[in-house]
Structure formats: C-alpha cells, structure tokens
Amino acid sequence: MIEVIGIRFQQVGQIYYYAPEKEMYALNDKVIVALQDIRCIGTVVTPVQQMDRQDLPHEVKTIIRRANSQDLAQEATNAEDAIGALQIAKGKVRDRRLPMKLINAAYTLERNKLIFSFTAEGRIDFRELVKDLANVFHTRIELRQIGVRDEAKLLGGIGPCGRKLCCATFLGDFIPVSIKMAKDQGLSLNPTKISGLCGRLMCCLKYENEEYEQAKKEMPDRGKEVETPDGKGRVVGLDLLSRVVKVRLHDRQTAVEYGYEELVTK
Known part of the structure; x- marks a missing residue:
C-alpha cells in the first residue's frame, strides 16, 4: 500500500495519483507536478488515501511543490495567449486546406510546448502545419487528434435534457454505452432521440441501466x-x-x- 493524492489537470478529466511525501495538501490546492516529463499545474481533488500499488502506474511520482502566485499568474497568461494561438493556427489550417478541425490550444506551464487538439475523419499529414506553427510560436508544437466525445467534453454545451453536458461537468472518464441499453429501457431507437451533442449515444443511458437489467430478471x-x-x-x-x-x-x-x-x- 502507498499513500497518494488524486490530481486533475482539467476541471473534469482523468485523475492522476501522486505521492505527497511529507507535505499536507487540502482539496482544491494548486500544485506543481510532472506529467510526461513536463511541469504542469494540477488541482488536488482527493484527500490522501491508501492505494494498492497494483492499482497504480509502475512509477508513482511525487508532487514537486505547492503552486505559488507567480505560477498561477503564468498559468492565467498562458491560457489567454493560447486563445490567440488557436485563432492563428486555424488560419494556418485553412491556408493548408487540411481536413481537420482545431478544438483547443494549451501552453505548458513553462511554455516549452504548445499543444493543439483537433478532430478529423481519418489520419492527417500535418507535418508542414507543424513547421508553420513552430515558425510562428517558436516553441515545440504537438498536435493531438481527439474523438468527438472529447470535443464535447472540451467545448461543453447543453444536452437534450436542458442541463449542462455530463462529460463537461462531472464525468471523469467516458463510460461504455450500447444500443442494447436503449432497447432495454424501451426508448426510441431514433438516433436523434438517444444521441448527445457529440453524435454518440448519450452517456446517461448507463445511469439506470443496472436497475433495468435487474428488473428484466x-x-x-x-x-x-x-x-x-x-x-x-x-x-x-x-x-x-x-x-x-x-x-x-x-x-x-x-x-x-x-x-x-x-x-x-x-
């Protein structure tokens, strides 16, 4: 068993576990950690807990330190600059006539990498685009292809129920959903009735599925x-x-x- 703290890098997203060492951290504290060898600011979302090493990655990294006011100011500046970077990058995509849709841009804390997320129907050869962007921003460029569900999670929106999207408000990870769930619940199989903004089956089909399965038995x-x-x-x-x-x-x-x-x- 090992003591770990859960940390998120997005408001709603995957939880990563780090060892707190001897420092005490409270919920919502901002901390500096290494993620894939890049320093990032994360938010503490779970208290210290004991977890089996088998349930964790091979190497559990430690929290580097608590984020200070300078770190938070840098994070705010990075977020503002990323908005402008996204608009410039969209122009470069149009110039290259690439069949891709840029969704998001994000600087790492120390601005040694600029990451763009995009959606596309298939594989895209974006090597020349990366060169264009590197010449403009003078930093390492990474393009990440994401799915339509991830796009909805990043952009947010209002679902058919009139509430904010589950994936953008509280669902940490996407849950498997099948058409069988809709059948078991007696719902119309019209795709427009059971699909979310992403065009995939609504995540909420899973919420009551266990109760329906038990009732059917x-x-x-x-x-x-x-x-x-x-x-x-x-x-x-x-x-x-x-x-x-x-x-x-x-x-x-x-x-x-x-x-x-x-x-x-x-």
Whole structure:
C-alpha cells in the first residue's frame, strides 16, 4: 500500500495519483507536478488515501511543490495567449486546406510546448502545419487528434435534457454505452432521440441501466402467460422501473396493470 493524492489537470478529466511525501495538501490546492516529463499545474481533488500499488502506474511520482502566485499568474497568461494561438493556427489550417478541425490550444506551464487538439475523419499529414506553427510560436508544437466525445467534453454545451453536458461537468472518464441499453429501457431507437451533442449515444443511458437489467430478471417477458388476482392473461406491457406489468386478461378487452409480485408466471 502507498499513500497518494488524486490530481486533475482539467476541471473534469482523468485523475492522476501522486505521492505527497511529507507535505499536507487540502482539496482544491494548486500544485506543481510532472506529467510526461513536463511541469504542469494540477488541482488536488482527493484527500490522501491508501492505494494498492497494483492499482497504480509502475512509477508513482511525487508532487514537486505547492503552486505559488507567480505560477498561477503564468498559468492565467498562458491560457489567454493560447486563445490567440488557436485563432492563428486555424488560419494556418485553412491556408493548408487540411481536413481537420482545431478544438483547443494549451501552453505548458513553462511554455516549452504548445499543444493543439483537433478532430478529423481519418489520419492527417500535418507535418508542414507543424513547421508553420513552430515558425510562428517558436516553441515545440504537438498536435493531438481527439474523438468527438472529447470535443464535447472540451467545448461543453447543453444536452437534450436542458442541463449542462455530463462529460463537461462531472464525468471523469467516458463510460461504455450500447444500443442494447436503449432497447432495454424501451426508448426510441431514433438516433436523434438517444444521441448527445457529440453524435454518440448519450452517456446517461448507463445511469439506470443496472436497475433495468435487474428488473428484466425479476419480471415476466412480453407475451408471457401469467396468473393474476383476476384470472389468466398475457403480458402486453412493462414499466421496468416501477415494476408494473400490463396484462390483457383472456376475458377482457382492456389491459390491467399489476405489481409484478402479484403475478404467477406459467
């Protein structure tokens, strides 16, 4: 077991674990750490905790130090300059007529690298673009191709539910979502109804999926013959979350609703 602290480099993103050494850190403290051999400012998002080494990367780095006012001022300057850098880079992409969409730009703390994130349909040969950008910004340039879900996470927005996107507000990592989840929940399979702004299946399909799976195990299938307090009938509808079964009795035209515990399946 080893003592570690969880740190994020984005407001919502992956948590990286570092050893605090003997220093005490509180939630939301800003700290300087090394990420892929580059110094970055991160935010403490979990208190000191014991974790098994098997659940951590091979090498657990230590926190370098607490960020000071000068570091924070540099971070703010970098963020402001990155906005202008992104606009310039977009112009270079248009000049080169490259089929790519620049999403974000970010300077490392010490400005020894400028990182651009982009989306594209396939692989892009951006070697000449990198040369153009290096000549303008006089620092190392890195272009990272990201997916459409990552794009939504970076840009944010309002989902079909009217709330801010889950991925941009609290989801640290993307969760696997399948069309089977939508089927199990009785949702329309129209892509416009079950897709988020990214064009992929909505992450929230996962939230209640476990409850639907459990309900399906407990409740009878559609078309199943059942015994009700009012006689025999056939299941014609299900409300899985409420555990309510709609049954058409053999001697009635109108379906009747029952709690699943009232039924006996054949």
